[in-house]
Amino acid sequence: MSQKKHTPPDIPPMKDLTIENITDNVHSINSKCSDGRLKFLLERLVNHLHDFARETRLSIAEWETAIKFLVDVGDISSDVRHEFVLLSDVLGLSLLVDAIDHPKLKNSTEGTVLGPFHTTDAHTVSNGHQISNDPDGEPLLAICTIKDTNGDPIPDVAVDVWETDSKGFYDVQYAGRTTPDGRAIVRSDQDGIIYFNAIVPVPYPIPNDGPVGKLLERLNRHCYRPSHMHFMFKKEGYDRLITALYLRGDPYETSDAVFGVKESLIIDLAKVGDVDGLAEKYGVSPETRLLRYDFVLITEQESQGAREEDAWKEARRQNCNLKVVNGMLIPE
Amino acid sequence: MSQKKHTPPDIPPMKDLTIENITDNVHSINSKCSDGRLKFLLERLVNHLHDFARETRLSIAEWETAIKFLVDVGDISSDVRHEFVLLSDVLGLSLLVDAIDHPKLKNSTEGTVLGPFHTTDAHTVSNGHQISNDPDGEPLLAICTIKDTNGDPIPDVAVDVWETDSKGFYDVQYAGRTTPDGRAIVRSDQDGIIYFNAIVPVPYPIPNDGPVGKLLERLNRHCYRPSHMHFMFKKEGYDRLITALYLRGDPYETSDAVFGVKESLIIDLAKVGDVDGLAEKYGVSPETRLLRYDFVLITEQESQGAREEDAWKEARRQNCNLKVVNGMLIPE
Numbered sequence: 001m002s003q004k005k006h007t008p009p010d011i012p013p014m015k016d017l018t019i020e021n022i023t024d025n026v027h028s029i030n031s032k033c034s035d036g037r038l039k040f041l042l043e044r045l046v047n048h049l050h051d052f053a054r055e056t057r058l059s060i061a062e063w064e065t066a067i068k069f070l071v072d073v074g075d076i077s078s079d080v081r082h083e084f085v086l087l088s089d090v091l092g093l094s095l096l097v098d099a100i101d102h103p104k105l106k107n108s109t110e111g112t113v114l115g116p117f118h119t120t121d122a123h124t125v126s127n128g129h130q131i132s133n134d135p136d137g138e139p140l141l142a143i144c145t146i147k148d149t150n151g152d153p154i155p156d157v158a159v160d161v162w163e164t165d166s167k168g169f170y171d172v173q174y175a176g177r178t179t180p181d182g183r184a185i186v187r188s189d190q191d192g193i194i195y196f197n198a199i200v201p202v203p204y205p206i207p208n209d210g211p212v213g214k215l216l217e218r219l220n221r222h223c224y225r226p227s228h229m230h231f232m233f234k235k236e237g238y239d240r241l242i243t244a245l246y247l248r249g250d251p252y253e254t255s256d257a258v259f260g261v262k263e264s265l266i267i268d269l270a271k272v273g274d275v276d277g278l279a280e281k282y283g284v285s286p287e288t289r290l291l292r293y294d295f296v297l298i299t300e301q302e303s304q305g306a307r308e309e310d311a312w313k314e315a316r317r318q319n320c321n322l323k324v325v326n327g328m329l330i331p332e
Numbered sequence: 333m334s335q336k337k338h339t340p341p342d343i344p345p346m347k348d349l350t351i352e353n354i355t356d357n358v359h360s361i362n363s364k365c366s367d368g369r370l371k372f373l374l375e376r377l378v379n380h381l382h383d384f385a386r387e388t389r390l391s392i393a394e395w396e397t398a399i400k401f402l403v404d405v406g407d408i409s410s411d412v413r414h415e416f417v418l419l420s421d422v423l424g425l426s427l428l429v430d431a432i433d434h435p436k437l438k439n440s441t442e443g444t445v446l447g448p449f450h451t452t453d454a455h456t457v458s459n460g461h462q463i464s465n466d467p468d469g470e471p472l473l474a475i476c477t478i479k480d481t482n483g484d485p486i487p488d489v490a491v492d493v494w495e496t497d498s499k500g501f502y503d504v505q506y507a508g509r510t511t512p513d514g515r516a517i518v519r520s521d522q523d524g525i526i527y528f529n530a531i532v533p534v535p536y537p538i539p540n541d542g543p544v545g546k547l548l549e550r551l552n553r554h555c556y557r558p559s560h561m562h563f564m565f566k567k568e569g570y571d572r573l574i575t576a577l578y579l580r581g582d583p584y585e586t587s588d589a590v591f592g593v594k595e596s597l598i599i600d601l602a603k604v605g606d607v608d609g610l611a612e613k614y615g616v617s618p619e620t621r622l623l624r625y626d627f628v629l630i631t632e633q634e635s636q637g638a639r640e641e642d643a644w645k646e647a648r649r650q651n652c653n654l655k656v657v658n659g660m661l662i663p664e
Binding site: 006007008009011013014015016017018019022023025026029030032033034035038039040041042044045046048049050051052053054055056057058059060062063067070071073074075077082084085088091092093094095096097098099100101102203218219220221222224250251252253254255259261262263264307310311314318327328329 | 338339340341343345346347348349350351354355357358361362364365366367370371372373374376377378380381382383384385386387388389390391392394395399402403405406407409414416417420423424425426427428429430431432433434535550551552553554556582583584585586587591593594595596639642643646650660661
């Protein structure tokens with residue numbers, strides 16, 4: 001027999017596991033982890049997972065359903081179908097984590113969910129570019145400023161913009177996609193301004209032919225997102241901002257399937273013709289809809305400071321020997 | 333434009349989501365679910381998920397790592413590789429759910445984890461069959477009784493037995509598998525007895541080449557299970573029992589990677605030659621190791637009664653308007 005020789009491992013012994021002591025036994029076997037943050041995350045995860053099962057008296061049949069659900073979510077996932085992200089979105093977790101990690105400061109722009117349709121292959125274009133080539137879309141001119149919390153313009157910010165076509169589908173949802181459409185990276189000019197031509201956003205269903213769609217159905221939830229346009233702002237020294245702008249009056253404004261809407265991100269569209277000289281200046285029809293918004297970014301330093309402060313607040317709230325290291329909570 | 337007409341959905345409005353109010357908003361949008369149990373499960377799941385994120389101040393980078401981990405778990409999963417079950421096992425959830433759903437009564441045999449290697453294609457064999465064909469295994473004769481809680485034998489129970497080969501691998505872990513080996517379904521005779529020839533179980537690593545294995549490594553945990561043999565008992569009218577027997581003195585007896593060991597399931601192996609006449613009766617060498625165990629099954633009625641009682645206990649403990657329907661907790 002070619003069995004390897006086994007020596008008893010040096011970990012706290014356990015045995016005779018019960019509903020009551022299983023949690024402490026899992027903590028005990030995880031206690032040799034040398035990464036304090038990972039150990040803390042696992043400890044809290046196991047606490048909540050076990051409390052969930054105990055509180056609900058989860059049955060084996062339900063556990064099997066949950067396992068099958070996760071397998072199904074994995075099965076449909078691919079490079080262009082992020083079903084686990086979608087699951088996190090419809091449970092409100094994505095919005096929550098963004099809010100925790102990107103504290104809002106003073107007059108800064110709020111963040112919101114990234115969603116499952118961002119790609120990394122968008123082309124970088126100049127101001128004035130046409131980012132959507134859907135002839136059925138209602139033309140829109142977007143003119144935005146990007147400033148810091150002191151009101152000074154920030155030049156050279158890479159602004160990732162993405163939206164659906166007029167039918168409510170992102171380019172990646174079409175099988176024959178060869179090149180990005182409805183998305184681009186625009187760089188702000190010396191005055192912190194970006195402008196581009198796009199189409200008026202429309203409401204659309206999140207992908208509902210998979211397990212997450214089936215879950216929403218079982219919950220009697222609709223799967224629509226209100227009309228919106230995504231924005232992501234990146235510049236060294238500034239906190240990366242992922243956000244979106246929503247159109248006021250959308251039928252799904254107060255019931256977004258992925259919990260992305262915030263009051264400060266809801267906008268009214270004007271018409272280019274409402275502002276004297278704008279149609280000529282930007283070379284578009286006066287009937288073109290006009291999106292204006294002033295984005296305010298915070299610096300990494302401001303963001304880090306606010307995170308530290310919030311983390312210490314949470315440590316004090318829990319009152320159980322937590323400390324903050326690099327903005328992260330860990331046990332002392 | 334061929335957009336569908338949208339009418340505002342009839343659900344409680346939300347907006348302006350914050351770290352503090354996101355949880356109530358998710359409950360609110362889930363409140364239309366007509367399945368009381370599902371609604372309850374989702375409500376508690378969302379509470380724990382959100383509390384976990386708030387308490388740990390989960391970062392976006394950590395959330396991304398978790399999403400990638402789940403995608404990886406999905407990727408490696410297949411009909412013969414149950415990585416989500418394995419994940420549940422190493423977090424102690426599987427043992428916990430089994431303990432909740434299969435209350436132990438009086439002198440009945442305790443259950444333990446199913447593990448990821450049970451299959452549904454084992455052949456049904458007669459008493460006395462050789463279930464393992466590994467020539468390198470140490471021969472073992474198993475003689476077990478199956479009785480009810482009154483001590484009366486239960487005939488005609490389908491007993492699913494499975495174990496690894498002498499190298500610690502299940503048949504399904506070999507690429508060229510054409511027929512089940514190291515597993516069989518044995519039926520108890522009129523005296524509630526099963527006996528079969530097998531090999532002495534050996535300790536073995538759970539599959540550690542996937543994301544769950546990597547997690548154990550990060551946690552400084554070993555991935556071994558102590559030597560054991562799996563059993564599953566099925567007969568109409570009786571609570572299905574999933575359990576296993578463990579060999580006393582195994583190096584991993586007190587640190588099972590999947591938390592399966594219970595004191596009442598640990599056995600000492602004798603030798604067939606220790607009992608007069610046994611070698612002749614069963615036609616095996618006196619040197620053959622001998623496994624004896626008396627299993628006690630509870631009826632479905634006993635099991636259902638105990639579950640109801642435990643569920644009411646939990647309802648009273650939480651003291652928040654829960655009731656028990658068909659053994660399941662749901663809000664009143």
